[in-house]
Amino acid sequence: MREMEAGAAPETAGGRVVEFTTPRAKLIEEASRAIRADLAGYPRALAAYEALRADPEALAHWDMANYVTMRKLGYNDHGRVHAFITGAASLAITELLLDAGVRTDIMESGVGDAEDVFLAVILGTMLHDIGNQIHRAGHEAHGVALALPILDRIMGPLYADPFKRTKVRSFILGAINCHDLSPAPLTVEGGIVAVADGTDITKGRGRKAFALGSVDIHSISALAVDQVVIERGRDKPVLISVTMNNSGGIFQVEEVLAPKVIRTPMRNFVELRAAIRPQGEEQILSRVRLDGDHFVMDLDGGETVRVEVEDTQKKVTDAIAQNLGVSAESR
Incomplete structure (x- = not known):
């Protein structure tokens, strides 16, 4: 397994590490190196990645999505750096799943093999946020519309059979549409994209928003996360x-990452843990781990506390459904 540093990806022994490094170009370069290494054995998926990273339309989408989210809304990074960091994370997760014998939905449905899975995951992950350039509200559906011509341009030369190409593309579009859990993804590929998106919570992502004057729980809590490691459980x-x-x-773990594990097919495949480094603040708790839909907190005094995850998106969805008289089971 490879490690990703700050969304970047140096090679160390253990897992893929995401932590804070400064230069934007270096983050993209290191993440790109990790992506290429993961796709080295999958020439079609690698060709798709190379086409995407050089596609002028995709490059413009990333820049404009970032402009709207950061400059107009004061959010954390949603542009090129986020696309490359989450892309590298998604491949690390995919590799671990396949190594463990997990059959994703592309495989289970008979649509394709591991190469198709890697291709769908990298394209879906790197394009998942481009809809933000239109507006944050409805950005998932906007992203589907904006991704379609790019996917057709990239996948056309790689899939001679339009029947198979269309089926593989459906998994990519589904992942883009469901990455923010509105609605929650139904496929393993969609779950990988959602969880990879949730792993980009380190302080490198929040620092620019903070510097631009967005001082809120999102930017402040992002500054409190030093490192995310993706490794074999x-x-x-x-x-x-x-x-x-x-x-x-x-806050980043509970509001951003945990719901993307709990509310996707990845729930069965991912362990999630959080800890404060020893040289950090005066410790109140020593470790937090996800157990089902609860956080189990190990306090410094030796006590253990279980707290249900606050999934605000699900609460809003349930409230709307209740007002419409629709049961949760029927949705």
Whole structure:
């Protein structure tokens, strides 16, 4: 397994690490190196990635999505850096799942093999946020519309059979549409994209928003997360470990990452843990881990506390459904 540093990807022993490094170009370069290494054995998926990273339309989409989210809304990074960081993370997760014998939906449906899975995951992950350039509201559906011509341009030369190409493309579009859990993804590929998106919570992502004057729980809590490690788990195929310098980072884990594990097919395959580094603030809790839909907190005094994850998106969805008289089971 490879490690990704700050969304970047140096080679170390253990897992893929995401932590904070400064230069934007270096982040993209290191993430790109990790992506190429993961796709080296999959020439069609690698060709798709190379076409995407050089596509002028995709490059413009990333820049404009970032302009709207950061400059107009004061959000964290949603542009090129985020696309490359999450792209590298998604391949690390995919590799761990396939190594553990997990059959994704592209495989289970008979649509394709591992190469098609890697291609769908990298394209879906790197294009998932481009709809933000139109507006944050409805950005998932906007992203589907904007991604279509890019996918057709990239996939056309790679899939001679339009029947198969259209089927593989459907998994990519589904992942883009469901990456923010509105609605929650139904496929493993969609779950990989959602979880990879949720792993980009380190302080490198929040620093620019903070510097631009967006001082809120999102930017502050992002500054409290030093590192995210994606590696092989003991009880499940994937272990995601978050290291914080301050307990404020728990907001990122609880509000951003945990729901993307809990509300997707990845729930069965991912262990999630968070801890404050020893040299951080005065410790109140020593470790947090996800158990089902609860966080289990190990306090410094030796006590253990279980807290249900606050999934605000699900609460809003349930409230709307209740007002419409629709049961949760029927949705």
